[in-house]
Amino acid sequence: MRPVRALGASLVIGAMALASACGGSGDSGKDKGGASGGGPVVVQASNGSVTIPATPKRIVSLSPTHTETLFAIGAGKQVTAVDELSNYPADAPRTKLSGFKPNAEAVIATKPDLVVLSNDMDGIVDALTKVKIPVLLEPAATKLDEAYDEIEDLGKATGHTAEATKLTERMRTGIQQTVAGASKAAGGRQLSYYHELDNELHTVTSKTFVGQVYALFGLQNIADGADKASGGYPQLSQEYLLRRDPDMILLADTKCCGQSGVAVGKRPGWSALSAVKKQNTVELDDDIASRWGPRLPDFVKAIAAAVQKASASK
Template identity: 25%
Template sequence: MRIISLVPSHTEILFALGLGDQVVGVTSHCDYPPEVEKIQRVGLFGNPNIEKILSLQPDLVLLDSRLQGRCKQELQEAGVEVFDFFPFTLEGLFTGMERLINVAGGEDDARQVVDELRMKADQLIKRAKQHPSRRLIFVMGSDVLATPGPASMQYGALSALGLELYPVDFHISYLPLSWGDVAKFDPEILLVCGRVPGREEQKRCPGCSIKNRPCARDVEEIYHVAEIADVKAVKERKVFTVPCTFFCRPGPRLLEGMEWLVGMLEEDHVQNYDHRR
């Protein structure tokens, strides 16, 4: 089967399931795993090139119709099978992977991968819920701020860990907000898009023209935002910059972000316990 992926997370899923050798096209934003470097590019994630896609004669195209609805329609009109996938929950992610295995003809090894991911997620959830719930907000963007809502995978992953998140209506994917809104919520933990201390700055994504890229932000910048100076997370130095791969790509590496966060919660619990002794 000839497969094209128009979403970076879908590309990662294909390779994790052992279907990478069937992938003949990806977008310029698909940068993991390293094997994708040699695969034909078919445009940007937000603007796939329908002519290039059709020229590769795919049997199956993976996409997210929330952003690629027009592309989906054109592909279906051309008789190309489409796998439309945008999970909001961990179980939605895993069942979607299982559906993909059925569609693409994956082997038993692929199902084992999903079983192991589901088991790891369950273990992380159990670890997280051994500790008191914490107020947490994930702030995305730089000049314009937003936080994930229930119609997003970021919210699904964070809420699964039993965290108290910023209140957002169930049908909203991303809610615009201000630093003043963050201050009113007074989170105990503040996550922001940015560069992880000690890691190299992320390369500019293809087509990105943002002057103040949130992915390149240093955590110390947040500590100097005047509007949140009295927020508990700021006072207690519980502000963390996180890369896109931690929570913004609903695929296998999402669990790495969850594991990092659970480890941070456990370390914080131990520190608080020591302070009370």
């Protein structure tokens, strides 16, 4: 497994290393008290039951997805530091902190009263827990319900339960409506796709979180047959991809690797692909396509637009 895109690496690492874990916000109503009322609250995260003594005022996020969520649920003013890859929203307090090679001393120096992350790299969770800093480990979602659960976990932990619930409801409704509209436009046409993680042809299969989003539209993933290691993130050969000839090519490497519909068309043999000839290549935003947070509906809309266009040209 070689996820060369740093922005998507958290999704890959979390899905493979922590596939069985998820934030358990489904029982949020069982706990007495609440951060919005001063605490304490108990959140069931991947690292177990986490007690948050009082409403956090100095939150550190070491996950771009969770940074987006914190701001989306109204907890942005409580966030005092985020990792170097947390580039959205623009006013997030970015630092040199790393979510992939976390330095416990550097995190502690920011004096957080809550740390949120998606990967327990280099024993960061234990290191922070030993000095009594509450830590929420919310790994990369492996299915939609886990993404919603994690948002509600963060809402509960930060005193924004109602806002988190409203956000997940909007996301669910928006996604359902988008999928329904695109499926109707497709008129039952069976379409195949290739989702590109980098220009070395690393991709995703249907078993990954991203693959499950595509599956909402009933699409066929050409990479499923190439996943010999059953890891969900195979590297395709040029010959394999050309032979499979997908109806759609979706590029999630426009920022990291400078890829585009024009660039793809210049690759050896790619000009003969149906997706290239019919201009069914889609340039995705790398960040949106690799995160499982509040902007997930935007990713779904991009897929829907691709489905509608490809259906019309089928």
